[in-house]
Amino acid sequence: MQKGAKLYLLLFFYTLKLSAFTFGGGFVIVSLMRKAFVDRLHWISEEEMLDFAAISQTAPGAMAVNASILVGFRLAGFTGALLAIAATILPPLIIIILVSYGYDAFAGNIAVQSILRGMQAGVAAVLMDVTVSLVLPFLQEKRALPIILMTLSFAAVTFFACNVVYVILVCALLGMGLTLWRTRRKDGRAV
Amino acid sequence: MIYLQLLWSFVQIGLFSFGGGYSSIPLIQEQIVETNHWLTMNEFADIVTISQMTPGPVAINAATFVGVRVAGPLGSIVATIGCILPSCIIVSILGVVYLKLQRLSMVQGVLQTIRPAVVGLIASAALSLLLLSLIHTGAFLGLKSVDWLAAAIFLICFILLRALRWNPVLMILIAGAAGFFCYGLPQLL
Numbered sequence: 001m002q003k004g005a006k007l008y009l010l011l012f013f014y015t016l017k018l019s020a021f022t023f024g025g026g027f028v029i030v031s032l033m034r035k036a037f038v039d040r041l042h043w044i045s046e047e048e049m050l051d052f053a054a055i056s057q058t059a060p061g062a063m064a065v066n067a068s069i070l071v072g073f074r075l076a077g078f079t080g081a082l083l084a085i086a087a088t089i090l091p092p093l094i095i096i097i098l099v100s101y102g103y104d105a106f107a108g109n110i111a112v113q114s115i116l117r118g119m120q121a122g123v124a125a126v127l128m129d130v131t132v133s134l135v136l137p138f139l140q141e142k143r144a145l146p147i148i149l150m151t152l153s154f155a156a157v158t159f160f161a162c163n164v165v166y167v168i169l170v171c172a173l174l175g176m177g178l179t180l181w182r183t184r185r186k187d188g189r190a191v
Numbered sequence: 192m193i194y195l196q197l198l199w200s201f202v203q204i205g206l207f208s209f210g211g212g213y214s215s216i217p218l219i220q221e222q223i224v225e226t227n228h229w230l231t232m233n234e235f236a237d238i239v240t241i242s243q244m245t246p247g248p249v250a251i252n253a254a255t256f257v258g259v260r261v262a263g264p265l266g267s268i269v270a271t272i273g274c275i276l277p278s279c280i281i282v283s284i285l286g287v288v289y290l291k292l293q294r295l296s297m298v299q300g301v302l303q304t305i306r307p308a309v310v311g312l313i314a315s316a317a318l319s320l321l322l323l324s325l326i327h328t329g330a331f332l333g334l335k336s337v338d339w340l341a342a343a344i345f346l347i348c349f350i351l352l353r354a355l356r357w358n359p360v361l362m363i364l365i366a367g368a369a370g371f372f373c374y375g376l377p378q379l380l
Contacts, residue, residue, distance in 0.1 A: 021363050022246045027316035035359050050306040051293075053313070055285050061205045061278030062215075062248030069279060073286040081283060089271055092247025096255035097264055099241055107240060111375045116244055118370015120324040121341040122363040125348030127317035132353065134310045146307035153311030158319070164312055171308040172301050179300025 007076055008083055010041075015068055015087035023116075023123050026056070026063025029088075031130035033071060039133075043075055050134075058168050064088055149174075193262050194269045200227060201254050201273030208250055219253045229261050250274050321345065340373050 014036050022029040030053045037044045044052075052074075056066030065088055072084025099106050106112060138146050149171060156162040200222045208215030216239065223229050230238070242252040254274040258267030292298045324341050344366050351357045 017360055020246055021360050022248075023363075026248070027313050028320075031313065032359055047302070047306060050309045051289065051302050053309045054302075054305045055289060056282065057309075057312070059278065059282050059285055060208060061275065061282070062208075062250050064248050065251070065275050065278050066282045069282045070286050070289075073283060074290065078283070081279075081286070085275060085279065089247075089251055089275060092245065092251050093255050093267065093271055095245050095247070096241065096252050097259055097267055099245060100256050100259045103237060103241065107237075107244065110378050111371060112244070114373070114375025114378070115367040115371045117324075117341065117374055118344055119363050119367040120320070121344040121370070122348050122366025124317065124321040124324045125345050125352060125366070126359045126362060127313070127320055128345075128349055129352040129359075131310075131314045131317040134313060138307055138310065145304075149304060150307040150311040150314075153308035154314050155311075157312055157315040167308055167312065168305055171304045175301035175304030176297065178304065179297050182300070183296070 008079065011072060011075055011080055012083045012087045014041075015072070015084045016090060019064065019068075019088045020091040021123075022064055023119060026067065027053070028123060028127060029064040030056070030067050031127050033067060034130055034134075035126075037071060037075075044071065046134075046137075048074065054168050058165055194266065196227065197258060197261060197266055197270045198273040201250075201270045202276055204250055204254075205274045206277040215250050219250060223253070223257055229257050234260075344369050344373075 018029055018032040018036060021032065030049070034046075034049050038046055038049050052067055052070040056063050056070060059066050065085060068084035068088040069081045072080035072082070074080075076083070135150070138150055153167045153171070156167055157164060204215065204219055204222055208218055220232075220235055224232055224235050238253050238256045239249070241256065242249045245252060251271055251274055254270035255267040258264075258270035260266075262269070289298075293302075324345065325338055326336050348362050348366055352359065352362055
């Protein structure tokens with residue numbers, strides 16, 4: 001992993017680039033971050049990236065900003081977090097300031113609309129690719145509990161429109177209960 | 192002072208928007224349209240449309256748009272800072288706690304049950320994005336409502352990403368260009 005000024009620069013420009021392409025909500029930037037920081041640069045582990053996704057989804061505020069804070073902080077402390085925040089908010093800030101002065105010309109433009117329609121299909125492909133990469137290890141591991149939890153949370157949000165925060169909180173409580181139960185059982189055996 | 196009002200209003204939005212994405216829209220609407228009368232309902236609907244068309248979180252886009260309208264570019268910066276301030280503080284604390292306690296067996300246990308659930312959530316987000324791009328009419332009315340061109344772009348991108356490990360940002364740009372040539376050009380000519 002890089003150190004010093006080079007790390008700051010890489011962190012800033014990677015995040016800037018990802019933020020400029022975050023169409024369609026928080027999980028898109030998490031997927032892009034996973035591709036860049038886990039797959040490509042190997043700076044963050046797969047597990048950590050999923051933990052960051054859970055924390056940034058549960059905390060208040062925009063998920064993209066929260067995820068950038070965590071990634072920046074993990075890689076380069078508070079300076080890293082500040083750099084990542086700046087890189088995340090700059091693209092929307094600049095684009096919206098420009099668009100707000102020419103909204104009608106922008107929204108009604110056929111070229112803009114057709115490009116966005118194509119990009120939407122491309123973003124869907126990126127998210128689907130990341131989903132497959134994340135699901136496969138759990139299926140190959142063949143442990144029942146993770147597969148059941150994965151399926152249940154997918155179904156809860158997709159078919160029953162459950163609030164994402166509740167899904168994470170319920171799983172956290174379940175994890176707490178299971179850990180307590182396991183440690184109790186282990187202690188019982190030791191005695 | 193307008194800047195302080197903007198700041199305070201968006202601090203509240205940033206602090207109380209849980210669950211991300213479109214769940215924060217009612218809260219933003221209440222602050223901007225009903226409480227402060229900074230925008231009309233029509234202008235607010237425009238922001239939601241713009242947010243769907245431009246990158247970035249809805250709350251940040253709304254903050255920038257309202258800020259510009261109410262107090263110029265400086266206003267947009269103040270509103271955006273207000274919007275992210277609560278996250279910055281809360282998430283930094285959570286980040287420090289996470290990195291310190293990550294190895295505790297209790298924290299490990301909790302994270303192990305949360306991770307597969309997060310994968311399920313990402314899968315759900317992927318599916319809804321895919322459906323959104325394939326079915327523009329909003330409702331599925333048989334095979335006729337499927338946009339087969341978008342399906343083709345999706346499939347080609349997906350294969351290039353999985354099999355050849357293409358760069359995702361480059362992929363999104365190429366998909367945009369494909370959209371322009373398939374949808375836009377025939378209409379413009």
